[in-house]
Amino acid sequence: MSDGGPLVLIVEDELPMRRFLRASLGSHGFRLVEAGSAREATAAATSHNPELILLDLGLPDGDGVELTRRLREWSRVPIIVLSARGHESDKVQALDAGADDYLTKPFGVNELLARMRVALRHAAEVGQPAEATIEIGALHIDLARRLVTRGGAEVRLTPIEFRLLALLAKNAGRMLTHRQILQEVWGPGRGDETHYVRVYMASLRRKIEDDPARPRILVTEPGVGYRLRDG
Amino acid sequence: MRYVWTCVYVALATAAAWSARPLLALPDLVALYLLVIMAVAVRYGRGPSVVASALSVVAYDVFFIAPHYTFEVHDQRHLLTFAIMFAVGLVISHLALRVRRQEQEAEAATLRVRTEEIRSSLLSAVSHDLRTPLAAITGAGTALRDEEGDLSGSQRRELLDTLCEEAERLERLVANLLDMTRLEAGALEVKREWVPLEELVGSALSRIEGRIDGRPITTEIPSDLPLASVDPVLLEHALVNLLENALKYTPPGSPIEIAARRAGGNIELELSDRGPGLPDPAEQLFEKFVRQAPAGTGGVGLGLPIARGIARAHGGDVVADNRPGGGARFILNLPLGAGPPATIAPELETPP
Numbered sequence: 001m002s003d004g005g006p007l008v009l010i011v012e013d014e015l016p017m018r019r020f021l022r023a024s025l026g027s028h029g030f031r032l033v034e035a036g037s038a039r040e041a042t043a044a045a046t047s048h049n050p051e052l053i054l055l056d057l058g059l060p061d062g063d064g065v066e067l068t069r070r071l072r073e074w075s076r077v078p079i080i081v082l083s084a085r086g087h088e089s090d091k092v093q094a095l096d097a098g099a100d101d102y103l104t105k106p107f108g109v110n111e112l113l114a115r116m117r118v119a120l121r122h123a124a125e126v127g128q129p130a131e132a133t134i135e136i137g138a139l140h141i142d143l144a145r146r147l148v149t150r151g152g153a154e155v156r157l158t159p160i161e162f163r164l165l166a167l168l169a170k171n172a173g174r175m176l177t178h179r180q181i182l183q184e185v186w187g188p189g190r191g192d193e194t195h196y197v198r199v200y201m202a203s204l205r206r207k208i209e210d211d212p213a214r215p216r217i218l219v220t221e222p223g224v225g226y227r228l229r230d231g
Numbered sequence: 232m233r234y235v236w237t238c239v240y241v242a243l244a245t246a247a248a249w250s251a252r253p254l255l256a257l258p259d260l261v262a263l264y265l266l267v268i269m270a271v272a273v274r275y276g277r278g279p280s281v282v283a284s285a286l287s288v289v290a291y292d293v294f295f296i297a298p299h300y301t302f303e304v305h306d307q308r309h310l311l312t313f314a315i316m317f318a319v320g321l322v323i324s325h326l327a328l329r330v331r332r333q334e335q336e337a338e339a340a341t342l343r344v345r346t347e348e349i350r351s352s353l354l355s356a357v358s359h360d361l362r363t364p365l366a367a368i369t370g371a372g373t374a375l376r377d378e379e380g381d382l383s384g385s386q387r388r389e390l391l392d393t394l395c396e397e398a399e400r401l402e403r404l405v406a407n408l409l410d411m412t413r414l415e416a417g418a419l420e421v422k423r424e425w426v427p428l429e430e431l432v433g434s435a436l437s438r439i440e441g442r443i444d445g446r447p448i449t450t451e452i453p454s455d456l457p458l459a460s461v462d463p464v465l466l467e468h469a470l471v472n473l474l475e476n477a478l479k480y481t482p483p484g485s486p487i488e489i490a491a492r493r494a495g496g497n498i499e500l501e502l503s504d505r506g507p508g509l510p511d512p513a514e515q516l517f518e519k520f521v522r523q524a525p526a527g528t529g530g531v532g533l534g535l536p537i538a539r540g541i542a543r544a545h546g547g548d549v550v551a552d553n554r555p556g557g558g559a560r561f562i563l564n565l566p567l568g569a570g571p572p573a574t575i576a577p578e579l580e581t582p583p
Contacts, residue, residue: 088464089422106402108395195425195458195571202427206454213429213436213450213489220434223422223464 005029006120009050011041011067012082013060017105021054024109038062045071052120055099057083057090065093072098076126078119082107088223095177095225102175102224118173118230134169136217136228139208141169150208160185161204164197168218173230175221201226237279240267241286245294252295260295261316265323272324273331280327284320288313360404360531364397371397403475407533410468411519414540421465421544425458425571428491428500435470442475444483451490459498460568461545469541472534473502473549473561480559481506497547497564505558513551538563 008025012018013036025032033048035041038059045053053071057064068079081094081102091102100119103112134141138151143166148155157165163185168176178194186196201220205212219227244267248260255263264287272280293300296309304310371390374382382390413419429452436448459466477487481504491500515521517539522532539549547565554560 106398198425198427198430199458202429202454205429205433211450213432213452214448215433215437219437220430222431222434222467223462 005031006051007031007033007048008116009033009035009041009044009048009053011035011038011044011053011059011064012056013037013058014056017056017082021112024112028113036060038064038067041067042070045075045077050077051123052116053077053079054116055079055081055094057081057087057094065090065097068094068097068099076123078123080115080119091224092177092179095175096179100174114173114230122171122174130170134172136169136172136230139217141165143170148208155207157204157207160200161207164200164204165208168226168228172228175225175227177225181225197226233275233279234282237271237275237283238286240271241283241290243267244287245290249294257295257312260291261312264291264316265319268320269323269327272327277324277328280324281321284317284324287320288317291316357408357531361401364401364404367393367397368401404531407472407531407537410537411533411540414537414544419465419541419544421462423460423462423545426461426463426466428452428456428459428498429454431461431463431467431470432489432491432500435467435474438467438471439474439478442478444478446478446481446484447486449486449488451488453492456491456493456498457567458571459565460571461565465541465544466565469538469549469563470500470502472538473563476534476538476561477502477504477506477559480504493567494564496567498567500563500565501560502563503554503558503560505554507559508553508557509551509559513553516551517549 005028008030010018010021010025010032012021012034018034018036022032022034033044033050035044038061041053041055041059044050055064055068059067064081064083068081071077071079078101079094079099081091081099082105083091083094083102084105091104094102100122101115103115130143132142132144134143139155140149142148146162148157148162148165164181167181167184178197181197182190182193185200186193190196201218202212205215205218209215209217217229219229221227241264244263248255248263268280268283268287271283289302292302292304292309292313296304296306298305304313371393375387375390375394410419429450432450432452436450474487481487485505488503489500490503491498493499509516516535518532519536520532535549535551542549542563542565545565547563549561549563551559551561
């Protein structure tokens with residue numbers, strides 16, 4: 001174990017999963033604390049003050065979503081939720097409760113490390129002045145001048161399309177739920193009209209993707225939300 | 232209720248006998264009543280058949296034996312007829328019941344045998360297909376652990392690839408088994424939302440990205456296609472299954488085409504390939520555990536039944552036929568529904 005790496009709290013009751021996480025994260029220089037239940041997790045989060053939490057949603061003594069909500073009452077620590085396939089509503093609930101991202105089990109170590117890097121980067125950016133411009137491949141977004149170019153040519157976006165793209169770009173690499181996008185782009189009180197997001201997403205893709213039916217930049221996670229692919 | 236119907240039967244028989252009186256002799260009438268008693272016994276069981284026997288004797292006495300419309304009987308011979316009629320009625324009803332029970336037992340036995348057959352074919356298919364990847368994983372894992380020093384770099388790489396690929400295969404298999412079980416138990420919850428099909432095609436394609444093997448995939452989805460009212464997670468799964476089927480049965484490099492259109496009250500999504508085409512009849516593809524590919528090439532024959540099950544849970548269907556010029560074509564259709572609540576179309580939004 002090397003010191004100095006980010007401290008990660010692993011909340012997972014399955015021993016084989018813990019073993020896998022311990023081996024793969026340890027070898028990448030992360031320092032680890034482990035908890036096998038929601039109660040242990042609360043204690044460990046308070047006493048160790050981790051820089052990132054990996055949280056399995058299926059804990060024996062309680063609800064991972066509830067734990068996320070309680071942690072968010074006092075902490076901004078990035079939380080990445082781990083959950084099985086077919087539990088999309090749990091993922092959405094966890095994200096809406098304040099989790100930063102999620103991974104569906106089984107996942108590969110590269111995927112895990114990529115999500116952890118994104119979450120740590122976003123946590124480090126909090127409080128910093130936001131970047132004025134964002135580059136994603138051939139796409140260039142100038143947030144201050146509300147200007148988007150693709151390969152040098154201007155892309156004409158409607159105000160809502162621009163707000164949508166800017167929101168996803170500011171959260172590059174992170175999963176945003178339909179509800180979060182609705183609230184940020186359309187304002188509060190539109191929790192259920194997810195087809196607004198979908199319709200605008202489709203028109204945005206037609207303007208910035210090479211093939212809107214095979215998006216490379218704006219990735220869909222069915223039943224959960226969208227992610228702007230990072231790099 | 233059964234007793235009410237019994238009375239109706241006897242009354243109908245009496246009415247029939249009454250109107251046919253000039254044509255029929257008394258023994259014919261007795262036979263008619265016995266017929267009705269048998270019918271009641273078969274349909275409604277023991278109690279009603281006893282009541283039918285009694286009612287028949289009474290009706291026969293009142294309407295057809297002099298003096299009419301009384302219970303009185305002048306000719307003593309008729310009392311014997313009544314007794315025999317009642318007794319035969321009871322025997323018939325008893326026999327009819329026995330036949331009925333035997334039939335039910337035979338049906339139950341056939342059902343048991345079929346269930347057993349299905350279960351054992353399911354078990355053998357599943358255990359074989361679960362064991363194959365497990366054997367590969369165990370083999371590769373132990374080789375890496377126990378033979379570490381003797382393995383060359385490329386051998387290690389190969390074993391590690393085996394581990395990952397077989398684990399992925401196992402995951403897909405378990406997912407399909409789970410979904411099939413849910414579909415069959417009717418426990419599938421369809422959470423409908425208004426979704427552009429393009430989005431679902433996009434995420435299904437990204438899901439199979441790593442297994443495309445140079446097959447050119449073209450998509451043709453009109454931008455004015457109406458939104459579909461579907462469960463996005465389930466429908467994406469159906470699309471992934473159709474795509475995986477195409478990947479399984481076409482050689483690398485052979486093209487796959489996806490096209491969507493509005494067809495009357497439906498949205499149709501067509502997925503065509505240039506593979507070997509479909510067996511005859513194509514319907515068998517949608518039966519569980521039926522597969523064309525040699526064992527070991529992947530699935531267990533659940534992908535297409537699940538895709539169809541999901542489409543049907545949405546009020547649609549998946550059908551398959553052969554394409555002119557070779558290859559298979561699968562069409563997933565979904566009812567359009569009433570259309571989503573109004574949205575401001577992006578093109579109508581005021582420009583900045």
